[in-house]
Amino acid sequence: MELYNIKMRASRTRADLGPGEQSYGEHISGAEHIVRAEEVPDLARELVLRAQKHSRGRPDFINIKVEAVPEDRCLHLQALPVRTLACRTPQEGLATACQLLREAGVAQPEAALQLMPLASTLRGAMLLDADSLARLEPDQQRGVRATSMGRAEVAASAASGKNHYQEALVLATKVAHAPGMVAEICISDDPDYVTGYVASPSLGYVRITCMKEMGSPHGGRIFFVRGSAEDVARAVHYIEHIPVLVENLPETPAQPQQRAKAAQAARPEQAAQTGQTGRSPRISLAESCAAPAPQGAAEQARHNAAGEHQPPAAGPGAASALPDKWASIREGLARLEAQGLTRTVRDMAAAPGHMVRCAGAERELLLLASNDYLALAGDARVRARAAEAVRVWGAGSGGSRLTTGSLVLHSELERRLAAFKHTEKALLFNTGYMANVGVLTALCGKGDVIFSDALNHASIIDGCRQSRAEVIVYAHNDMADLAARARKHAGRRGIIVSDAVFSMDGDCAPVPELVAIADRYGFFSMIDEAHATGVLGATGRGATEHFCCTPDSMPDIIVGTASKALGAEGGFVCGRAALIDYLTSRARPFIFSTALSAAPVAAALAALDILEAEPERVAQLQANAAFFCACLQEHDLQASTQSAIVPLIVGDEARAVQAAARLQEQGILLSAIRYPSVARGSARLRATVRSDHSQEELVRAAAAIARVLQELP
Numbered sequence: 001m002e003l004y005n006i007k008m009r010a011s012r013t014r015a016d017l018g019p020g021e022q023s024y025g026e027h028i029s030g031a032e033h034i035v036r037a038e039e040v041p042d043l044a045r046e047l048v049l050r051a052q053k054h055s056r057g058r059p060d061f062i063n064i065k066v067e068a069v070p071e072d073r074c075l076h077l078q079a080l081p082v083r084t085l086a087c088r089t090p091q092e093g094l095a096t097a098c099q100l101l102r103e104a105g106v107a108q109p110e111a112a113l114q115l116m117p118l119a120s121t122l123r124g125a126m127l128l129d130a131d132s133l134a135r136l137e138p139d140q141q142r143g144v145r146a147t148s149m150g151r152a153e154v155a156a157s158a159a160s161g162k163n164h165y166q167e168a169l170v171l172a173t174k175v176a177h178a179p180g181m182v183a184e185i186c187i188s189d190d191p192d193y194v195t196g197y198v199a200s201p202s203l204g205y206v207r208i209t210c211m212k213e214m215g216s217p218h219g220g221r222i223f224f225v226r227g228s229a230e231d232v233a234r235a236v237h238y239i240e241h242i243p244v245l246v247e248n249l250p251e252t253p254a255q256p257q258q259r260a261k262a263a264q265a266a267r268p269e270q271a272a273q274t275g276q277t278g279r280s281p282r283i284s285l286a287e288s289c290a291a292p293a294p295q296g297a298a299e300q301a302r303h304n305a306a307g308e309h310q311p312p313a314a315g316p317g318a319a320s321a322l323p324d325k326w327a328s329i330r331e332g333l334a335r336l337e338a339q340g341l342t343r344t345v346r347d348m349a350a351a352p353g354h355m356v357r358c359a360g361a362e363r364e365l366l367l368l369a370s371n372d373y374l375a376l377a378g379d380a381r382v383r384a385r386a387a388e389a390v391r392v393w394g395a396g397s398g399g400s401r402l403t404t405g406s407l408v409l410h411s412e413l414e415r416r417l418a419a420f421k422h423t424e425k426a427l428l429f430n431t432g433y434m435a436n437v438g439v440l441t442a443l444c445g446k447g448d449v450i451f452s453d454a455l456n457h458a459s460i461i462d463g464c465r466q467s468r469a470e471v472i473v474y475a476h477n478d479m480a481d482l483a484a485r486a487r488k489h490a491g492r493r494g495i496i497v498s499d500a501v502f503s504m505d506g507d508c509a510p511v512p513e514l515v516a517i518a519d520r521y522g523f524f525s526m527i528d529e530a531h532a533t534g535v536l537g538a539t540g541r542g543a544t545e546h547f548c549c550t551p552d553s554m555p556d557i558i559v560g561t562a563s564k565a566l567g568a569e570g571g572f573v574c575g576r577a578a579l580i581d582y583l584t585s586r587a588r589p590f591i592f593s594t595a596l597s598a599a600p601v602a603a604a605l606a607a608l609d610i611l612e613a614e615p616e617r618v619a620q621l622q623a624n625a626a627f628f629c630a631c632l633q634e635h636d637l638q639a640s641t642q643s644a645i646v647p648l649i650v651g652d653e654a655r656a657v658q659a660a661a662r663l664q665e666q667g668i669l670l671s672a673i674r675y676p677s678v679a680r681g682s683a684r685l686r687a688t689v690r691s692d693h694s695q696e697e698l699v700r701a702a703a704a705i706a707r708v709l710q711e712l713p
C-alpha cells in the first residue's frame with residue numbers, strides 16, 4: 001500500500017516578511033493526513049477549498065506538501081471507543097469535561113481550564129503535567145503538534161467535505177497512546193462548531209455537545225501527561241513524528257447519552273428531555289466508562305467498518321456484540337513500539353565462541369554479550385561428551401525425573417554439583433528459572449515471608465509471587481535495611497533471598513552478612529549463583545568461595561545454573577540432604593516437567609571436569625574483566641565490576657538501543673538492557689567478558705564503546 005502524508009498550511013501575508021518567507025505568515029488554518037496514493041488528489045483539492053473558506057478569513061498563501069510514508073513505519077491503532085454526552089450550555093459542558101478529566105487522573109481540571117485561552121493562541125496543543133499543571137512544551141510559542149496520522153481504511157467518501165469527527169478521533173486515538181498520556185481536552189476554534197471532547201486511554205473518546213458559545217473563535221487543546229522528563233520527551237516525539245494509522249473508525253458520531261443507562265442511551269430524545277427538566281446533568285461517569293459495550297448506530301458502524309485485520313465473526317448474530325479480543329494485543333504492541341520497548345529475537349548463525357555471526361549477515365562480530373564466560377559451550381571436549389550422550393541415551397529423556405526420565409547421568413551430575421559447592425546434596429532442575437520458582441514455592445506459602453533484594457532476578461521475583469507469601473523487598477545490598485525488616489518479622493517462617501552476582505549490575509551481594517542476618521532472625525538464607533558459578537572464587541566455586549564461607553556462614557540454599565559459565569543447560573539447588581529430599585517431593589517445576597535430556601547433562605559434567613582441571617580459565621576471566629574496566633576508565637567511562645558483567649548506564653531506552661546498533665555496525669555485539677529488565681530510565685549497555693577474549697579485542701571494544709557513547713546525541 002502506497003501511503004503519503006499530505007500537509008496543508010494556510011496563512012495571510014505579513015508585511016514584515018519577504019516573499020520567500022510567507023509560509024511563516026499569520027497562521028489561518030492547517031491540516032495534515034496520511035492517506036493512500038489514490039486519495040491524494042481529491043484530498044489536496046479538499047484541503048485547498050477548506051483553507052479558502054476558513055471562517056478565520058481568506059488566506060493568501062496556501063502550501064500543500066505531499067510526502068511518501070513507508071507503510072512498515074506506521075503503527076496501527078484501534079480507534080478509541082466513542083461516547084457522546086449531551087450538554088445544553090457551555091457551563092454544563094465544561095463542568096462535565098472537568099469531571100471526566102478528574103476521573104482520568106488530572107488533579108486540578110478547573111485550574112487547567114483557566115489556561116485554555118492561552119492554549120488557544122498556540123498552533124499546537126498545550127502540554128501540561130497532570131499533577132502540577134506545569135507547562136512542558138519544548139516550544140511554548142508553538143505548542144505540541146499532533147501530526148503524521150491517518151485512517152487505515154480508505155474513507156468511504158474521501159472528499160465529502162470536512163469531517164471534524166473522524167479527524168478528531170484519529171488525532172485523539174494517536175495522542176491517547178502516547179507514553180505517559182493521562183488525558184486530552186479539545187475545544188474547536190471553528191466558530192460554527194461547539195462540540196468538543198475529552199479523551200484518555202481509560203475513558204475513550206467522549207464527545208461533549210456544547211463546550212463554548214456558538215460563534216466564538218476561541219478553542220484550544222491541552223494534553224496532560226505524567227512521567228519523567230525523558231518520558232515527556234518521548235511522548236512529544238511520538239506525537240509529532242511517529243506515523244499512525246487508525247483502524248475501525250465509526251462513520252458517524254455516537255448518539256448523545258445523558259445518562260449511562262442503556263435504555264436511555266438508546267433513546268436520545270428521551271435522554272435530551274431528561275436534561276431539559278433541569279435535573280442535574282451530572283452522570284455517574286465511572287459507571288458509563290466501565291463497559292463501553294457496543295451499542296447504537298455508531299458502534300454498529302465501527303464493527304461494520306472492520307478492516308482486513310479484523311478476525312471474522314464467530315457465528316451469526318452473537319459476535320457483533322462482543323469486543324474484538326485481538327484489539328488489546330494490537331494496541332499493546334503499538335504502545336511497546338511507541339515506547340521503544342519492543343523485543344525481538346536475533347538468530348545466530350555461527351557456532352558459539354567469542355566471535356559470532358548473526359543469521360543473514362556476512363560479518364563476524366566480537367561477542368561481548370555472552371554468559372558462556374569460560375568458553376565451554378563450544379569446547380571440543382564438552383561437545384564430544386554431549387554428542388556421545390545423545391548417541392548412547394537418545395535425544396529426549398522421555399519422562400519426568402520421578403517417573404521414567406531419570407538417567408544415571410542426572411544423579412551423577414547432582415553428586416558432582418554437591419561436591420563442587422561443598423554441600424551435602426544437589427537437585428537438578430531444567431533451568432535456573434525453574435530452580436528459583438521451585439524452591440521459593442516449595443518452602444514458602446501463605447502466611448510466610450520472603451525478603452527479596454530490590455534488584456533480584458525475574459525468576460526470583462516470579463517465585464516470590466507464585467509462593468503467595470508476603471514479599472518484603474529490601475533496598476539493594478543494604479544489609480542495615482534488611483536487618484531492620486527481618487527483626488520485625490523474627491519468628492515467622494521465611495527466606496532471605498538474593499542474587500549472588502546481580503545480573504544487570506555485576507555487583508556481589510554481601511553473602512556472609514546476609515547469612516548472619518538470616519541466622520540471627522531464624523530465616524533461611526538463599527543465594528542465586530547463576531552469574532557467580534565459574535566466575536567468582538579462585539576455582540570458580542562461586543560467591544561462597546569468594547567470601548571464604550565456612551560451614552557456619554554457608555547459605556542454607558544455593559541455586560545455580562549450568563547454562564552460564566558451565567556452557568550447558570540445567571538449573572540446580574545445593575544444600576543439606578533434608579532440603580534436597582523435601583524439594584524432590586515438593587518442588588512443582590521439578591515434579592511436573594520432563595527431565596533434562598542426556599546431552600546438556602553430559603555437557604555439564606564435562607564442563608565441571610574441565611573447570612576442576614583448568615582453574616586458570618577462571619583466573620583469565622577475572623583478569624579480563626579487570627583489564628576491560630581499566631580500558632573503559634582510560635576513556636573516562638565509569639566502569640567497574642565484581643564479576644564478569646560490566647554495565648554502562650545510558651539512561652534513555654532509545655539511546656541505549658541506538659548505541660548497541662551502532663556498535664554492531666562497528667563489529668561489536670553487546671546488549672542494550674531496558675525496562676522491564678532494569679528500571680525505566682536506567683537503560684544500559686551491558687558487556688560481559690569471556691576468558692577467551694584477547695587483550696587486543698578488549699582494547700578495541702572499549703575504544704568503540706567510548707566513541708559511540710560520545711557521538712550519540
Ligand SMILES: *Cc1c(COP(=O)(O)O)cnc(C)c1O
Pocket residue numbers: 430431432433434436457459499501503528530531561562563570571
Ligand atoms: C540467568 C539467570 C537465571 C536463570 O537461569 P536459566 O538457567 O537461564 O533459566 C536465574 N537467576 C539469575 C540471577 C540469572 O542471571
